[in-house]
Amino acid sequence: MDLDTAIRQRRSIRKYKSDLPIPREDIEAIVEAGRWAPSSTNIQPWRFIVVEDRETISAMARAVYDEFQALSKLALGKGERRLAAFCRFIRGYGSFFAEAPLVIVACAKPYENPVLKMPMATVVEKVGELEHMEVDIKPIVLDTVQKSVAMAVQNMLLKAHSMGYGTCVMDAPIAIEGTLREMLDIDDDLQLVMVVPMGVPESADVEAPGRLAVGEVIRYHQA
Template identity: 25%
Template sequence: MYKHLSPDITENFFEVVKKRRAIRKYKQYDIPKEDLEKMFEAARLAPSTENSQPWRFVIVKDQKTKELLAKPYFQNRTFLTQPFIADANAIVVVLGDSSSSCCPRQTWITRDPLIATEHLVLAATALGYGTCWIANYESRPKEWIDEVKKTLKIPEHMHIIVLVAIGIPDENPPPRPRKSLQEICFEEAYGNPLKFH
């Protein structure tokens, strides 16, 4: 019989995964550098295509910059706004390096930073922080992306992949629904339900 890691490690891992929620309301708090270091260390250890590590992270705590990241905008005649971005204790701007030699293709510079981002999110959860992925910037006007890149001094070859809001949770939302294992896991062929018992 295969010997698992210690039950503590396994249980703690699942506790963290289950505890994570998208949190959109935060208490005022200045996240200490040692906590940020742990989150970024988790991101740093993520796997990547040919170990290319084409990710960079800019942490933003400055209120004016957070407001820029939260700036409302029009899309299809709808006014889109996510004001909670400006209230987060910090925003991590996740970047993908398009000059990475092994990863010139758009999918790769996106995929690897996203893997690292989930490492960061789970580490933040394990430390007691709430997080929220923010990807809606993709449809943002080019002027906004240019302004963010200029403000944060992001080089041309670095692409903004996603933002992550981090903070002390000021809400406790229930788990959001998920598809069942039967709906998403198959055995040997698609559609053949994987039976666990």
């Protein structure tokens, strides 16, 4: 499959054939595509936790469901009907992966400056002490690892699609970060970025949502 076809055909898939596991060699081919993504100063901060156990995946989804169910009840108790409705929506939207044969939790290692040999959080503090920057550079610098992981995941989505697998990028499960850390024994220094369920799509006919035209998203600067 050529790149343009993969880009245009890839869809967010939320229903999978749960009885069809993904072979380890396919999983590693998909991660291999991810590790060739660009990253700031080539730090390669991505780390991937691959979950294949069906009971664990089901427990993860249930924990997400229960969290947003509790939030919905709290919101309703305060008279926040719209907020409660939103939480009920996320309750299902964020836990659909219960039947997925595979879930990848994409994580990021903290950014350590390769020149100064110190954590970037420390570097940012020192730069801030110079009182020269127009903006607070802390989120710009510290979010670098998340951006790098996102680029790696995009590579993986395209590779998975080219191999016949469906995927969906999720961040709602990060709301139960502490639970996920405990369930999956994730190192404290890793930052959870997103969750990607994966499997053979239940249906091949998934309609593409519309996209804005190029003219709506591009502006040429006139000097």
